[in-house]
Amino acid sequence: MGASSSTESNLMASLQRNLSKIVVAPSFAASLFFVYGFIIWTAWMAFSKSRMMPVYDWAGLRQYERLWQMERWHVAIENLLIFGGLFIVICLFLGCLLAVLLDQRIRAEGVLRTVFLYPMALSFIVTGTVWKWILNPGLGLEKMMHDLGWATFKFDWLVNSDFAIYTVVIAAVWQASGFIMAMFLAALRGVDQDIIRAAYMDGASLPRIYFGIIIPSIRPVFLSAIVVLAHLAVKSFDLVIALTGGGPGYSSDLPATFMYTMAFQRNQLGISAASAMMMLATVMAIIVPYLYSELRGGKKNG
Amino acid sequence: MASLTLDKVRKTFGSVEVLKEINLTIEDGEFLVLVGPSGCGKSTLLNLIAGLETSSDGEIRIGDRVINNVHPKDRNIAMVFQSYALYPNMTVRKNITFGLEIRGVSASERDKAVDDVAHLLQIENLLDRKPSQLSGGQRQRVAMGRALVRNPDIFLFDEPLSNLDAKLRVDMRTEIKKLHHRLGSTIVYVTHDQIEAMTLASRIAVMKGGILQQFDTPQHIYEKPNNMFVAGFIGSPSMNFIEAKLVDDNGRIAVTFDNNGQKVVLPLVADSPESYKSWVGKDVVFGIRPEGLTHKRTGSDQPGSQYVNFDAKVEVIEPTGADTMTVINLGGKEIVARVRPDRATNPGEMMTFSADMNQISLFDPTTELRI
Amino acid sequence: MADLQTYGQDSGLKHTLLRGLLYLVLILFSIYYLFPLFVMVTTSLKSLTEIREGTLISLPRVVTFDAWNYAWNEACVGVECSGIKTFFWNSVQMAVPAVLISTILGALNGYALTKFRFKGANIVFAMLLFGCFVPFQVVLLPMSVTLGKLGIANSTTGLVLVHVVYGLCFTTLFFRNYYVSIPDELVKAATIDGAGFFTIFWRIILPISGPIIVVSIIWQFTQIWNDFLFGASFSSGGSAPMTVALNNIVNTTTGVKQYNVDMAAALLTGLPTLLVYVLAGKYFVRGLTAGSVKG
Numbered sequence A: 001m002g003a004s005s006s007t008e009s010n011l012m013a014s015l016q017r018n019l020s021k022i023v024v025a026p027s028f029a030a031s032l033f034f035v036y037g038f039i040i041w042t043a044w045m046a047f048s049k050s051r052m053m054p055v056y057d058w059a060g061l062r063q064y065e066r067l068w069q070m071e072r073w074h075v076a077i078e079n080l081l082i083f084g085g086l087f088i089v090i091c092l093f094l095g096c097l098l099a100v101l102l103d104q105r106i107r108a109e110g111v112l113r114t115v116f117l118y119p120m121a122l123s124f125i126v127t128g129t130v131w132k133w134i135l136n137p138g139l140g141l142e143k144m145m146h147d148l149g150w151a152t153f154k155f156d157w158l159v160n161s162d163f164a165i166y167t168v169v170i171a172a173v174w175q176a177s178g179f180i181m182a183m184f185l186a187a188l189r190g191v192d193q194d195i196i197r198a199a200y201m202d203g204a205s206l207p208r209i210y211f212g213i214i215i216p217s218i219r220p221v222f223l224s225a226i227v228v229l230a231h232l233a234v235k236s237f238d239l240v241i242a243l244t245g246g247g248p249g250y251s252s253d254l255p256a257t258f259m260y261t262m263a264f265q266r267n268q269l270g271i272s273a274a275s276a277m278m279m280l281a282t283v284m285a286i287i288v289p290y291l292y293s294e295l296r297g298g299k300k301n302g
Numbered sequence B: 001m002a003s004l005t006l007d008k009v010r011k012t013f014g015s016v017e018v019l020k021e022i023n024l025t026i027e028d029g030e031f032l033v034l035v036g037p038s039g040c041g042k043s044t045l046l047n048l049i050a051g052l053e054t055s056s057d058g059e060i061r062i063g064d065r066v067i068n069n070v071h072p073k074d075r076n077i078a079m080v081f082q083s084y085a086l087y088p089n090m091t092v093r094k095n096i097t098f099g100l101e102i103r104g105v106s107a108s109e110r111d112k113a114v115d116d117v118a119h120l121l122q123i124e125n126l127l128d129r130k131p132s133q134l135s136g137g138q139r140q141r142v143a144m145g146r147a148l149v150r151n152p153d154i155f156l157f158d159e160p161l162s163n164l165d166a167k168l169r170v171d172m173r174t175e176i177k178k179l180h181h182r183l184g185s186t187i188v189y190v191t192h193d194q195i196e197a198m199t200l201a202s203r204i205a206v207m208k209g210g211i212l213q214q215f216d217t218p219q220h221i222y223e224k225p226n227n228m229f230v231a232g233f234i235g236s237p238s239m240n241f242i243e244a245k246l247v248d249d250n251g252r253i254a255v256t257f258d259n260n261g262q263k264v265v266l267p268l269v270a271d272s273p274e275s276y277k278s279w280v281g282k283d284v285v286f287g288i289r290p291e292g293l294t295h296k297r298t299g300s301d302q303p304g305s306q307y308v309n310f311d312a313k314v315e316v317i318e319p320t321g322a323d324t325m326t327v328i329n330l331g332g333k334e335i336v337a338r339v340r341p342d343r344a345t346n347p348g349e350m351m352t353f354s355a356d357m358n359q360i361s362l363f364d365p366t367t368e369l370r371i
Numbered sequence C: 001m002a003d004l005q006t007y008g009q010d011s012g013l014k015h016t017l018l019r020g021l022l023y024l025v026l027i028l029f030s031i032y033y034l035f036p037l038f039v040m041v042t043t044s045l046k047s048l049t050e051i052r053e054g055t056l057i058s059l060p061r062v063v064t065f066d067a068w069n070y071a072w073n074e075a076c077v078g079v080e081c082s083g084i085k086t087f088f089w090n091s092v093q094m095a096v097p098a099v100l101i102s103t104i105l106g107a108l109n110g111y112a113l114t115k116f117r118f119k120g121a122n123i124v125f126a127m128l129l130f131g132c133f134v135p136f137q138v139v140l141l142p143m144s145v146t147l148g149k150l151g152i153a154n155s156t157t158g159l160v161l162v163h164v165v166y167g168l169c170f171t172t173l174f175f176r177n178y179y180v181s182i183p184d185e186l187v188k189a190a191t192i193d194g195a196g197f198f199t200i201f202w203r204i205i206l207p208i209s210g211p212i213i214v215v216s217i218i219w220q221f222t223q224i225w226n227d228f229l230f231g232a233s234f235s236s237g238g239s240a241p242m243t244v245a246l247n248n249i250v251n252t253t254t255g256v257k258q259y260n261v262d263m264a265a266a267l268l269t270g271l272p273t274l275l276v277y278v279l280a281g282k283y284f285v286r287g288l289t290a291g292s293v294k295g
């Protein structure tokens, strides 16, 4: 009887141990197929002759060559650099500034935080819609300024192919800067109070304390914020669609909208896949070193 | 209640061998204390007994039953954790009865069991609180209650008192001891507090680096430590070690060492072990506990006395109330002597000490084992 | 940090001026952030004539909910002119199951990966985590082929599947990081008490997971509700989610541009997530930071 109960519990024990794996297995399988499998699939498509329909005969680097010969792709890349660069820099600056300002024992801090952060809860489509209305040259900002008496005010960026991408920056900054503020504020609150007290005892002024001690000590948050923003920038799609539709023409295309257009409107599956792979490579170049350093740093804390 | 046997038990995590061939047997009703420095494998050993980890090798028996592959819940053991591990979402009553409920004990029986245990631990008024509403000491009691209610063969305690403040720790220590007397249960108790070990244990197992160093009664471990590690680990302040030489001093074996250019000779007592003879002329480590070194005793000048006197300069004194710990420099080492407060002198002064040669240990300087 | 204020006390007047300036700057920023919301609300309450005559910041002289009514019941999405309400329900039918399924799976994964660790659990987690960072463009083409093969292309079911699959990495991350900080001893104690994998999960772990469940639900809900890429790629016509419908309404080029209807539709689309944000802002921020800063 002892033996049978022990084999029984043996079974139980092994089932218990395996339950854990069984529970994780579906998610893991889904990830293997829908993430890793699809990446390989897309990579393959990018090496194929696919146009309207996916076909899988090998075409080597043909699609990549065609991609890089397209004027439109170059515009998208250039726009990504402009948009990404400005978006990251302005968000960092605004986020940091707002966090420091809010950190001064502000009476209505909770309310202000809510106000700065609420755009993050909205869909980019909603954001795009409202900014499109505000920035439209006919009845929007321009008319408002005219009516306020500034007759020569002109703001037609939305329909100006040289400036359309900057309107995307304006809307994107409006949406994401509050979030960066929240990140910084949390970090500021986590700075060791004793260091600040010590610096104050040493006679350091408030700006000195901020620039000399606090901001350097939250450097890791800058890195996280940059990674988050860069990731957002590369993935940006909805906002462009809603705000400019990539236009005028394709002057405000980003790689994400380029890829979508090629896939679903131009029937250029191969080029589309190739551009998606380029996007993946860009994101990986940012994320992998970051994750590596984060995970390695995390080991120390157990 | 039951006996417990560990037979050549080994445990590896990956390539790291955390426990190396542990052999232990305790009888029914014994109180075994596992001590050792942090990371020596005490918790791992306890987890093996509990069944929370599986051993890599060897056999674990409760009574005559081999339990290596028995699920924890079927081992009839109960465990009290360092962090207490009370279920935060349940009331004290629920915490105590959870195990019974899982085992299908009827509600009325559970209620009775909880009342008995609550009475025993004097936590009747806490039964409807959540763990977050309890003090550290109260949580500790509840954790004990959760173990007691199951009436297990063996209780396992993993540093149950280390999160309490000093005063409460002493009180709970006494209570656990009383409880053990009352219930007569078999207990395996992990601590790295050697005072807890000495006061509670019927036998102590001292571990280091996954190896069992010594397994014996507290008194024996204290008086005859197997090696320098055990000697240094058990006892507070710990045993003094002096590098010395064993010589033949006019027919008697004596320990000798150099003290600031002066030779100190301490003859051993006449009935010293035979084994010492073979060490004459060789280097040894001379170990003596602080209470073996005191102020000069009456009768210590008699020939053949177990006390030997010598002079040394007092460096620091640390009064503890009952005794004054007097630090002297001897043989290039800082040595602690335990002196009666009224006999203590001030730092910088010379003082005559007497060493109780009945309380000494000699160790092999290379293997660090007892000679 | 709040203490700095006491350190920063300069002479009285200078201090007062600085404080005044500080509040002024903060108020200006608040205006910047609130301006679009203000414009959305006022525009949606005006009539078209009033919009043409007034400016962005002029308040409606006559408050009218016609635009809201029109947006909800009559606006044209493509050829279908029955308002955004059907698409609202599409979004609800997509979001609710997707949020629930991904949260439940995330909780189970997080629990299994931390409290019943198996060999390779860390690698499994790292591989799952990777999915959070993949730009979704890279899965669009295979996904549309796969959904077609499965026969759930252009359906809410398809979108639920997509959102569950790509939301899993976030929910798993949330729960894993939360459960890592719950002491293992709790699970050990319950094991000795005789509870098994699911009993421990159900009786011990889940009851103390309240905050992280809220974080996960809020995060997933905002992500899924606000999604446009998957909606636009894998749905068509009547099965589209609300964001797609909104974009469609706004970009319809036929007829007179009805800005008030656009704004009402935008507000209707944004309302559910805004409501969540107002009600549970604390958890919203926690989700955002947990979802972006790993650790």
Ligand SMILES: Nc1ncnc2c1ncn2[C@@H]1O[C@H](COP(=O)(O)OP(=O)(O)OP(=O)(O)O)[C@@H](O)[C@H]1O
Pocket (backbone or CB within 6 Å): B013, B016, B018, B036, B037, B038, B039, B040, B041, B042, B043, B044, B045, B192
């Ligand atoms: N799951 C594990 N995987 C790998 N190594 C482990 C694991 N559990 C414990 N160890 C290692 O085994 C050794 C013994 O750990 P154990 O917890 O038994 O020590 P301990 O004696 O209880 O220490 P403490 O007094 O600090 O509680 C340690 O070096 C520890 O790092």
Ligand SMILES: [Mg+2]
Pocket (backbone or CB within 6 Å): B042, B043, B044, B158
């Ligand atoms: Mg331990």
